[in-house]
Amino acid sequence: MRKQIDDNRMVRINKYLAMCGVASRRSADELVAAGRIMVNGKIAVEAGLKIDPSTDEIIVDGRMLALPEQKKVYILFNKPKNVITTNSDEKNRDTVLDHISVKERVYPVGRLDRKTTGVLLLTNDGNLANKLMHPSSNVKKEYIALLDNRFPHTLLLQLTGGMRLRDTGEKVMPCQAKILDDGLQVWLSIHEGKNHQVRRMFETLGFEVRRLDRVAYAGLKAGDLRRGDWRYLSRREVQQLNQQAGIRI
Structure with missing residues (x-):
């Protein structure tokens, strides 16, 4: 069953951007007006839009955001067919987050189309995600x-x-x-x-x-992970990903 939205988790987009240190609330409204904010793959058009930080994917000028105080989480998911690689879907289709139960807000690194199965990385480490997806990383x-x-x-x-x-x-x-x-x-x-x-x-x-x-x-394989199952990455796997992305830790 798809999870119901908890109104207590919903915050205005300008407040969330301020919490992430992106901009003041007033400046955040200007970013929305300029079409520089995307929520779940769509350009945000309302300054008063409310989002759920635990599930919604927020992108500013092409960069994904995560609250700085969140514990960093790294997940390997063996995606089944007909699962959508987004955090939410307006058509109420099955998404990757319907298969992953963690309290942190994570999002996919890159995308697999609906029909494609296999290895998918999810994390709330926006810096690593952006660097892995950048063409210069040659992942x-x-x-x-x-x-x-x-x-x-x-x-x-x-x-x-x-x-x-x-x-x-x-x-x-x-x-x-x-x-x-x-x-x-x-x-x-x-x-x-x-x-x-x-x-x-x-x-x-x-x-x-x-x-x-x-x-x-990026060297990660499903191994014994069955279709539809997920696991946390090991510390060594996270270190290898950071090395590939050119991040010193």
């Missing part, structure tokens, strides 16, 4: 794609060499790939995170991705 993401037809070795170079996507003409960076088993499955390792990138790469070459599973993110 490796590994996928296994199940295709509608066998993938030939003759197309591997085209897949990995830095192709142009057919739908937009946008160029993607070179990547790594390996054909598995009978050729219907392909392992792919990329360093970018363009919208639906893996699916669009295969579509450019004339293949439909029937199932897509992210098997690793």
Whole structure:
């Protein structure tokens, strides 16, 4: 069952921004008016908007926020199919937070589309999240794609060499790939995170991705974690993530 909103947790967006040290309440209203605040993926348009700091995702000028006094939490989630990678959904669909029970407000680092399964990192460490998602971090993401037809070795170079996507003409960076088993499955390792990138790469070459599973993110793997389950990261895993992001701790 989806959790009911607790009115006692709701605060005005300008108060929340002031609590995070972003701006005074008056300046926060100006940020909203300028369209620089996003709440759960949508631009905030009302200065008096109330948000729930424990669940809502707040982004200012492209940077996610977390209350400074919160304990930092790092979670690895094995996302099932048809789970939305947002903190809330206006259509009342199943979201990642419906599967994770922690008192801290956490949010996904990057996104997996509704149909894609696999490894997803969630945290309230906004600094780490922003650095991991920045292109300069070159975070490796590994996928296994199940295709509608066998993938030939003759197309591997085209897949990995830095192709142009057919739908937009946008160029993607070179990547790594390996054909598995009978050729219907392909392992792919990329360093970018363009919208639906893996699916669009295969579509450019004339293949439909029937199932897509992210098997690793920044070196994190699901391991024995069953689909729909989650766990806290170990201290060593957190240290490795910070190293990848270029953060000294």
